[in-house]
Amino acid sequence: MSGKKAFLEGRIKVPYKWYAGETGSRFLSALRDGCELWGTRCPGCGRVYVPAAKNCWECFRPADEWVQVSDTGTVESFTIARRPDEMFGLAPPVVYGLIRLGGAGGSLLHIIGGVNPDDVRVGMQVKAVYAEKRSGRILDIKYFAPLGE
């Protein structure tokens, strides 16, 4: 035993099944079935939440007006993840950015693709490219690609 430092290797394994709720389910169904992006607008302050939120964070009242939002938006900021990591499911380099969709009160964290990473710029206009096989997940948007010249 001398000189040996005893250790255990482990992994926490707990199965989960998260429900999106009625509001989240409506957003995900529209994305999956129609490649449409819908948000909810707060009748109080007018802020539009994308993805749809059930309650306005600022006004603490139901944000229950459904509005379709454009799937074209502006890159607010971005980075290029270049190092592989076992815990990160995507192969680098991955450009991920904050995309402000037309009419939305905040930006959507997503992937920017269809472009040389070195050409991505803040302020760039991008448009959603949808996955061919969609299953009601946020990655039904495959990535956001620069708008054609």
Added chain:
Amino acid sequence: MGRRAAIVGFGQTKGSSSRRDVTGVELINEAVRAALADAGLGIGDIDAVVIGNMDHFEGVNYVDMWSVEGSGGVMKPVFKVTTGGTTGTSVAISAYYHVASGMFDRVLAIGWEKNSESDTTGAIITAYDPFWERPNMAGAIGGLAVDASRYMHDYGATERDGARVTVRERLHALNNPFAHLQQEWMRGKDAVFLVDALVASKENKVLAYPLRMSDMCPRTDAAAALIFAAEGTAEKIAPIPAWVLAVANRHNFVYYGDLDWSRNETLEAAAKKVFATAGIREPLKEVDVCELYLPYSYAGLAWMESIGFCGPGQGPQLLWDGVTDMDGELPVNPSGGVMSSNPIGATGIIRVGEAAIQIMRKAGTRQVGKDVNVAMATGFGGCYWADVMLLGRKKPV
């Protein structure tokens, strides 16, 4: 002792096996809205938020951040408290400390859990030491079964005694529209008949000797919220505030083998402390109603002794005499208790809230039929940890 503080609002969602129509955040929102409505306050009146659950039950590590849409915590001080099964009572005690300290006047305390979204046993095992107990640990039921075995050995208690606790909780739950388990077939039936039915039932499977399915709490989805307010503010919010008379919590060891299984020493010490603070010498006579965190039936025998409501081994007699039934000298768990709803992080908040509404006379169909001047709420969790809160109709001296 700090500044005097009281509970002025309570809200909860109905317990259910699975709330698929809402996310955890949206569930929290329902309880917060109910509590604010109960107190006649808006979220703008709240100075700070304390929130708790168990991370691994939902797989979200950062509930204080994740939940702000529901909690109303945007741009407010938000504190997360997680102490296992005692989480809800620890959240309540922490919210009380916030007010008693003089730093905040109106504090929101939130507990919640969506047990349907994970594997409760798998999540509970992550709480144990990876070297010494995690490889051998079988979740919560095993530990409680060990507790029951020892009590039966020490005092000759039987499975009928355990079943009698279950029957009390189930009958009480029928008065509570928020309770998860509503066993309508039991309504109006005699307690002895029901005990016989549970003990004889072949469907009532043994989970871990001596515990059968009917001896255990369910896994529940629910959220609950309390509002604490300072003296001077509380009286303006609530016609009858439920004043905090005393709080205590006691934590002991990490390993099961280090516990003294002949007694619940943390509950014993915490109860002794709150009774001393509040000047209570004869708990059975001076406490009017209890909402005790009894996660399984036999706790309703042994832990009554730990609190000091009766002597060692006298729990079954107290129970069979009807002392703890709705019309008894000391009604225990008019809500139906943990045996009828166990949304773990919310469970302690519900105990405190249900005790508070007995004082505030807002308990509706589960209001006990006598004056309530002193109400007791407890929390249980971790490796036999205890939280106790005593509430009163009159301000503490």
